[in-house]
Amino acid sequence: MVVAKKRRYDNSARIAAAEQTRENILRATLELFREIHYDDITFPRVAERAGVSPQTVTLHFRNKDGLVAAAREWWGPQEQSLRACSPDPLEAARVIVARYEELGAATIRALAVADRVPALHDLTTVGRASHRTWVEATFGKQLGSGAVRERRIMALVAAYDVYTWHVLRRALDPEATALAMADLARGVLDRGGKR
Secondary structure: OOOOOOOOOOOHHHHHHHHHHHHHHHHHHHHHHHHOOHHHOOHHHHHHHHOOOHHHHHHHHOOHHHHHHHHHHHHHHHHHHHOOOOOOHHHHHHHHHHHHHHHHHHHHHHHHHOOOOHHHHHHHHHHHHHHHHHHHHHHHHHOOOHHHHHHHHHHHHHHOOHHHHHHHHOOOOHHHHHHHHHHHHHHHHOOOOOO
């Protein structure tokens, strides 16, 4: 009697397709986040942009809070790598201005409603922590120690903040905005050991 060998089911293509679908949905969410207000982002809109059904979005993320949390986790490492720069105040300003030119308006809109939308509250809390981490990673050796260090960190957080960008961009082009931010940062960094 001949016993037929059992075929092993290879589901790697299915897993890869599901992962690609998930990434398409997350990319569509980020695109919409850049373009429209949070309240106007709906599963049907995300689905249309991603080329899937609204049920597929629901299957992957259950609800809007889940979608926002997944988008944050997916985009966070990419954003960090896009912010990498040397400790030169002007280079840092140019890098951060470039990021704000892409995501600044969306960030301002998210901050405006973060107190009433838990998912955006979490998103902006992570964003603030990430911005502080960026300041420390970029300028760490120039910050001193103790209370002076903490004050300088917070001054640089403000110098490179999205709200600072927003105010400056009302009157200045991106390069002039970067120059102004760099001036603010130099005012903090050039003080040396002085209080």
